[in-house]
Amino acid sequence: MGLQTMTYLVVGLTFALYIGIAVWARAGSTSEFYSAGGNVSPVINGMAIGADWMSAASFISMAGLIANMGFGGGLFLMGWTGGYVLLAMLLAPYLRKFGKYTVPSFMKTRYYSNGAALVGVLCLLAASLTYIIGQMTGVGVAFSRFLGVSNSTGIYIGMAIVFMYAVFGGMKGITYTQVAQYCVLICAYTVPAIFISMQLTGNPIPQLGLGSGFVGTDMSLLAKLDQVVTGLGFGKYTTQMPGSMLNMFVYTVSLMIGTAGLPHVIMRFFTVASVKDARYSAGYALIFIALLYTVAPSVAAMARLNLHATINKAVMQTDGDYFAPENSILASERPEWMHRWEVTGLLKFTDKNGDGRIQYYNEKSKDADFQAKVAAAGWKGSELKVNRDIMVLANPEIAMLPNWVIALVAAGGLAAALSTAAGLLLAISSAISHDLFKGIWFRDMSEGQELMAGKIAMACSIVVAGYLGLNPPEFAAGTVAIAFGLAASSIFPCLMMGIFSKTMNKQGAIAGMLAGIGVTMFYVFAHKGFLFIKGTEYLGLFGGKANFFFGISPNAFGAIGALFNFAVAFAVKNMTPPVPDDIAQMVEDVRIPRGSKKVDGAH
Amino acid sequence: MDNSSKAYWKETLALVRNMLIIWFVVSYGCGILFAPALNSIHLGGYPLGFWFAQQGSIYAFIALIFYYARAMGKLDEKYDVHED
Numbered sequence: 016m017g018l019q020t021m022t023y024l025v026v027g028l029t030f031a032l033y034i035g036i037a038v039w040a041r042a043g044s045t046s047e048f049y050s051a052g053g054n055v056s057p058v059i060n061g062m063a064i065g066a067d068w069m070s071a072a073s074f075i076s077m078a079g080l081i082a083n084m085g086f087g088g089g090l091f092l093m094g095w096t097g098g099y100v101l102l103a104m105l106l107a108p109y110l111r112k113f114g115k116y117t118v119p120s121f122m123k124t125r126y127y128s129n130g131a132a133l134v135g136v137l138c139l140l141a142a143s144l145t146y147i148i149g150q151m152t153g154v155g156v157a158f159s160r161f162l163g164v165s166n167s168t169g170i171y172i173g174m175a176i177v178f179m180y181a182v183f184g185g186m187k188g189i190t191y192t193q194v195a196q197y198c199v200l201i202c203a204y205t206v207p208a209i210f211i212s213m214q215l216t217g218n219p220i221p222q223l224g225l226g227s228g229f230v231g232t233d234m235s236l237l238a239k240l241d242q243v244v245t246g247l248g249f250g251k252y253t254t255q256m257p258g259s260m261l262n263m264f265v266y267t268v269s270l271m272i273g274t275a276g277l278p279h280v281i282m283r284f285f286t287v288a289s290v291k292d293a294r295y296s297a298g299y300a301l302i303f304i305a306l307l308y309t310v311a312p313s314v315a316a317m318a319r320l321n322l323h324a325t326i327n328k329a330v331m332q333t334d335g336d337y338f339a340p341e342n343s344i345l346a347s348e349r350p351e352w353m354h355r356w357e358v359t360g361l362l363k364f365t366d367k368n369g370d371g372r373i374q375y376y377n378e379k380s381k382d383a384d385f386q387a388k389v390a391a392a393g394w395k396g397s398e399l400k401v402n403r404d405i406m407v408l409a410n411p412e413i414a415m416l417p418n419w420v421i422a423l424v425a426a427g428g429l430a431a432a433l434s435t436a437a438g439l440l441l442a443i444s445s446a447i448s449h450d451l452f453k454g455i456w457f458r459d460m461s462e463g464q465e466l467m468a469g470k471i472a473m474a475c476s477i478v479v480a481g482y483l484g485l486n487p488p489e490f491a492a493g494t495v496a497i498a499f500g501l502a503a504s505s506i507f508p509c510l511m512m513g514i515f516s517k518t519m520n521k522q523g524a525i526a527g528m529l530a531g532i533g534v535t536m537f538y539v540f541a542h543k544g545f546l547f548i549k550g551t552e553y554l555g556l557f558g559g560k561a562n563f564f565f566g567i568s569p570n571a572f573g574a575i576g577a578l579f580n581f582a583v584a585f586a587v588k589n590m591t592p593p594v595p596d597d598i599a600q601m602v603e604d605v606r607i608p609r610g611s612k613k614v615d616g617a618h
Numbered sequence: 619m620d621n622s623s624k625a626y627w628k629e630t631l632a633l634v635r636n637m638l639i640i641w642f643v644v645s646y647g648c649g650i651l652f653a654p655a656l657n658s659i660h661l662g663g664y665p666l667g668f669w670f671a672q673q674g675s676i677y678a679f680i681a682l683i684f685y686y687a688r689a690m691g692k693l694d695e696k697y698d699v700h701e702d
Contacts, residue, residue: 081672086653086667086668086671086672088672089649089650089668089671089672089675090650090671092671092672092675092676093645093649093671093675093676096675096676096679097641097645097675097679099679099683100637100638100641100679100682100683103683103686103687104634104637104638104683104686105634108690222673223662225663225664225673226661226662226663226664226669227662227663228663235662235663235664236663237663237664237665237668238663253657253665253668254654254657254665254668260650260651263650264646264650264651267645267646267650289701290701291687291690291691291694291700291701294683294686294687294690294691295684295687297683298680298683298684298687301676301679301680301683302680305676305677305679305680308676309673309676309677312672312673603623606623606627606630607623607626607699608694608699608700608701609694609698609699609700609701610701611701
């Protein structure tokens with residue numbers, strides 16, 4: 016069977032499965048729509064959180080990022096998993112005890128004001144909308160590369176599928192569909208990794224393969240990779256860092272507390288039956304997430320090594336000379352997969368020195384010895400441009416795996432993007448229908464009306480997300496990291512103070528959120544332009560140097576924003592009237608598990 | 619707040635504090651700050667600092683959450699505040 020037919024078959028089957036599940040598990044009440052009736056088992060919930068969490072960014076981009084960044088890529092691995100420790104110990108059990116559906120309704124009750132809920136809704140929308148654009152773009156890329164339809168047709172198909180199961184199924188439908196999507200995406204990620212680990216190290220377990228010897232040599236795989244990349248002028252794989260150690264540290268903090276503050280993840284902890292289950296849910300979720308996250312470093316390192324080995328034959332020789340002309344492969348003999356990806360524009364080859372061979376190395380290396388060798392070999396610049404996003408998608412092709420594996424990867428990429436999009440849509444629609452409409456504007460809505468408003472809000476969000484996916488703003492690529500910064504600097508500190516400080520009042524909380532998200536946006540805009548409009552960057556005000564705040568990059572700034580949030584909140588609290596007694600009493604109640612009720616929507 | 623729930627909260631905070639100290643040491647400590655020093659030790663083919671940053675910290679996080687969930691369960695029973 017051809018690759019194209021196989022892909023249609025596998026993707027078609029998985030879609031039929033998702034829709035079948037959605038029909039079987041459709042939601043009848045608001046409670047089922049927002050929290051799946053509040054009785055999902057922690058294991059099922061953990062799996063659903065895993066699918067919800069692992070987006071197109073985790074599935075498609077992360078391994079590519081690590082392949083480029085080497086050791087420093089660990090910040091994504093630690094940042095996107097360490098947040099679950101914070102969630103499990105600082106937020107989830109207490110929010111479950113609190114017994115509300117949504118993050119803004121927690122803020123509304125704990126900070127006794129509509130103002131806090133409104134600011135909460137705004138922060139939630141800012142974080143969730145930036146996040147969803149990336150998912151829709153991911154759906155478009157996966158469809159167009161693997162199904163041969165245009166990018167926009169791909170997005171329309173994706174919108175229709177999400178519409179069907181998110182709008183009719185609500186949280187209940189989404190939860191069970193996500194379980195299926197998790198299974199698809201984890202198979203799609205690990206199967207090729209097992210094959211490749213076998214090929215390169217003889218060890219079928221990728222996590223162990225990365226620490227094993229490289230087949231045919233007496234070196235370990237990582238030592239070989241270090242030797243190859245430094246030989247080609249790149250930074251040493253196992254020690255290279257993004258900017259300074261401080262930047263890596265702060266970046267990791269931002270991703271961790273951003274993870275703990277993302278509303279579509281927090282919402283999942285309202286779907287379990289008890290406080291006890293909420294604690295375990297986070298643990299199961301992390302196990303399911305770790306299955307992918309511990310394989311990712313192997314995929315990254317092995318893909319990088321395979322790529323260099325394809326281009327430069329010296330990689331596979333002992334003491335091979337990277338600069339010997341015959342070791343660079345002839346452009347006319349480059350493998351089939353390179354042609355296929357060149358069509359998409361994600362892989363580019365230009366023969367700069369006109370020798371008919373491909374040279375791929377770090378042309379920006381600052382090592383004078385290396386540059387001298389480059390000049391002596393007659394190399395005129397690196398001739399291959401590889402978009403990091405193709406590392407995972409092209410990996411099975413590079414390793415020449417069978418067609419069904421390639422088809423499976425396509426289905427996995429789509430499962431990752433669709434499941435995250437559905438979770439985000441649910442968070443957005445509940446914020447609008449439950450917190451804005453029912454909570455603030457139309458307080459006498461019936462349950463039926465609220466459910467209908469939720470579905471309409473979700474349908475509208477799908478259209479907006481689809482539109483943004485079709486016309487991605489210029490900043491689309493960097494937005495996911497920024498979404499974390501926004502959640503880290505606004506939502507996480509506000510929730511934490513709501514639980515751990517009995518004296519935090521509404522003035523402090525609101526001022527803190529605004530200050531945190533404000534200073535983060537200010538720093539990001541200084542680098543990327545006001546509201547991301549090109550040409551409005553105002554780095555000039557700060558001496559014109561990028562990362563002017565102690566060398567911290569804008570993507571890493573959420574942690575500093577969170578510090579601002581805490582500082583401002585406590586300063587304002589001390590200048591304003593204290594928290595009412597009944598609220599202080601409520602915080603005490605939240606701290607003990609006894610008396611937890613089914614989550615309900617009543618105010 | 620009566621004495622028993624005060625004591626419960628105090629023990630809870632102590633547990634969380636200890637968990638977060640380990641959390642910090644395995645990720646920020648071994649995975650970032652001391653990674654260059656740890657890299658001279660090898661775990662199979664992995665330099666140890668690299669292993670902590672890309673593998674070890676994640677396993678530690680999972681163990682921490684399950685230990686915490688179990689310990690909290692016991693604490694709930696001890697102070698008789700568990701759910702039915």
